[in-house]
Amino acid sequence: MRRTAIKWLHWLSLGFLLYFLAIEPEDVDRLGAAALATHAGVGMVFAVIVLSWFGMYLVKGLAGRPGPKLQGWAREAHIWSHRALYWSLVVMLLSGGLIGLFAPYVIQGFGIIPMLPNIPAKSFHDLMQESHELLFNLLIGGVMLHAIFHLWRHTALRDNALRVMMPKTLHRYL
Known part of the structure; x- marks a missing residue:
């Protein structure tokens, strides 16, 4: 059950x-205020997913083990890369x-769910915007390295690393 839940949370x-790569708050000029509202709303949903996954990690530790070929x-x-990805998602x-x-x-997330009444602190807001963009870019880099690492494991070591996280219907293609 835990492995299935983690697969769902992973994908x-x-x-x-990928959605956040496509729709950024800067798209407000092009797409209108709905882009910011949608970004905030999807961020709230994503927060529930990440916090669920992170909670599982805190309680039970990493689900995947390195395996004998590593x-x-x-x-x-x-x-360390898995730990870094968990923590970087939360940060x-x-x-x-x-x-x-x-x-x-x-x-307002989705234009209806207020994040909370705003606390006026423009310079802190600007700092958080810059930090958020930098953290997101670093996270994307980490995700790409994560994918390359597991592709290397699967192909060079032939340890079927991808089968662990892929749905069974896709195993025949691996």
Whole structure:
């Protein structure tokens, strides 16, 4: 059950990250205020997913183990890269939430769910916006390295690493 839940959270998180690559708050000029409202609303939904996944990690630790074929640096990289991804997701979401809390205007998720009454602190808001964008870019880089690492494991070590996180219907293609 836990492995199934983690697979769902893993692939949902990837979908959300791809959405955030496509729709950024800067798109307000092009798409209108609905872009910011949608970004905030989807961020709130993503926060529930990430916090669920992070809670599982805090309670039970990493679900995946390095496996017998990973040795030396690769074994350590497996453990530390997964920990880094868990924590970076939370920090990135926290920075996004702080943007909403300290915005000079009320941000409403999906145009209806207020993040909270705004706390006026424009310079902190600006700092959080810059931090959030930087953290997101670093997270995307980490996700790309994560994917490359597991593709390397699957192809070079032939340890079927991708089967662990892929739905069974896709196993025949691996």
